Amino acid sequence: MPAKTAQSVSSPPGFGGAPLVGWHFLTEAARTGDLVFFGCDIEINRRYGIANPGAANFVRTGTALTGMFLPDSYDLGIMTLTDPRNAVGEIAATAARIIVGFGGLPVLIACDHTASLGAILGSSLGSGTAPIYVYFDAHFDLGRNCAPGDLLHNGGFVGEILRQGWASQAVNIGGRSKETCIEYPDTPKNFYSIPGNGEAAAIIARLAPLAGQKVHVSIDADVLDPNVAPNVSCPEADGMTAQALLDCCRWIGRSCRVVGADLSEVLPSTASRQSEQFLIRCLHALKRDYPRC
Numbered sequence: 001m002p003a004k005t006a007q008s009v010s011s012p013p014g015f016g017g018a019p020l021v022g023w024h025f026l027t028e029a030a031r032t033g034d035l036v037f038f039g040c041d042i043e044i045n046r047r048y049g050i051a052n053p054g055a056a057n058f059v060r061t062g063t064a065l066t067g068m069f070l071p072d073s074y075d076l077g078i079m080t081l082t083d084p085r086n087a088v089g090e091i092a093a094t095a096a097r098i099i100v101g102f103g104g105l106p107v108l109i110a111c112d113h114t115a116s117l118g119a120i121l122g123s124s125l126g127s128g129t130a131p132i133y134v135y136f137d138a139h140f141d142l143g144r145n146c147a148p149g150d151l152l153h154n155g156g157f158v159g160e161i162l163r164q165g166w167a168s169q170a171v172n173i174g175g176r177s178k179e180t181c182i183e184y185p186d187t188p189k190n191f192y193s194i195p196g197n198g199e200a201a202a203i204i205a206r207l208a209p210l211a212g213q214k215v216h217v218s219i220d221a222d223v224l225d226p227n228v229a230p231n232v233s234c235p236e237a238d239g240m241t242a243q244a245l246l247d248c249c250r251w252i253g254r255s256c257r258v259v260g261a262d263l264s265e266v267l268p269s270t271a272s273r274q275s276e277q278f279l280i281r282c283l284h285a286l287k288r289d290y291p292r293c
Helices: 023-029 055-063 084-102 113-127 157-164 200-210 242-255 274-284
Strands: 035-040 073-079 105-109 132-136 169-173 191-194 214-220 257-264
Touching: 023 073, 023 084, 035 055, 035 084, 055 073, 055 105, 055 274, 073 084, 084 105, 084 113, 084 257, 105 113, 113 157, 113 214, 113 257, 132 157, 132 200, 132 242, 157 169, 169 200, 191 200, 200 242, 214 242, 214 274, 242 274, 257 274
Parallel strands: 035 073, 035 105, 105 257, 132 169, 132 214, 169 191, 214 257
Antiparallel strands: none
């Protein structure tokens, strides 16, 4: 009997046109390195920006008919969660199961960026050691303006990731908000920031030390310039170009060991559908054998 493939699945299209499948199918058909998308459609803990519940379904709907998916890309579904307190654990467990089960690459599509906390936990649990957290984001999310003990939200979760050792290092690309400044005495020693408003080649040159390293990649949609992505929860001027983001993701996929990824902060809106399609393309680029044409 021939092995099941994505093309043989009769199901509604999911993220980026990937077939919507269940766990049973994945255990029979998926292979090491295959992309497995899954969504979380409730906000975990937003403190900053415009609320965006339903963002995962919005991204799926806007990209389902693009025909973008690779033969080794799947959509596991959008979680039916109602309690944000349980969501981080469910996200982590799902991501870890994808990695441990068949060496897949879990890709979370979420609402507020706090959901990335669950995704990096899953990458850490599933791969056995804490990866480097590489996040494209206009904001550092280190929680500098927050009270101690009040950091597990979309403005402080990265600081908590570092304090708890859930990532060995955090590398921000594109931080530029007026509140964002690296020259603080409390800046974690294992935190590094790269400006994102230059040419891709200059950004990649500063990413070079990550070559061969195990990384989790997180994309906050506001890393892009508002002219490219007008529908984000916390827009900031002077952001990355679409091509620079794609080139960086291609380099990471080709040069690093990507164990997990996530996308967040897309605002359901009629302003643009092209940005969601492009962001899904960037996530596909994290796969090592992504087509280079």
